[in-house]
Amino acid sequence: MNLPTILGAAGVALFVWVGLGLGEPPIALLAGVVAMVGWGYWRLAGGGRRRWLVLTPTQLDELTGEAFEQWLTAVLQEAGFAVAVTPKSKDFGVDVVAQYRGQRIGIQAKKRKGKNVGNAAVQEVNAGCDYHDCPLAAVVTQSRFTASARAQADRLARPCLLIGRDELRELPKLLKQLAEADR
Secondary structure: OOHHHHHHHHHHHHHHHHHOOOOOOOHHHHHHHHHHHHHHHHHHHHHOHHHHHOOOHHHHHOOOHHHHHHHHHHHHHHOOOEEEEOOOOOOOOOOEEEEEOOEEEEEEEEOOOOOOEOHHHHHHHHHHHHHOOOOEEEEEEOOOEOHHHHHHHHHOOOOEEEEOHHHHHHHHHHHHHHHHHOO
């Protein structure tokens, strides 16, 4: 049973009670409606966020690019990162700037369905990190990376972490390790 169903049933019960002229509704009915409405607001304000944070790679495949960035931001915030989302235009190759223990990480979020992420994403995040003053870089995707992307990331002067489909469960841990290794 979901929240709209519960609230609808409570509202109908309250309406029927008053409509039938049964007098003042019992305090328990009113308290129940207030509790359900409060619970609904709690869920809308972030109480249901935990479910959003544990999406499977298959569920991530169904997100839009913008929703994937929002998911990434929520996961990092929950893990204790300070997060700033760059403007959609003029992001210079960095979608999210995450900060952990004083270390700035420029992150390129790449949402691909049925297509691996190539070395252009590594080049973009590297350039964007210069613009956004981030000594560390990462590319995050719910897909996978080409061999040329991995080779490019390995040869950059700046540490560049590639987090693909198989590493997403460890996303915060891997980024924390990257930040701590560069201290």
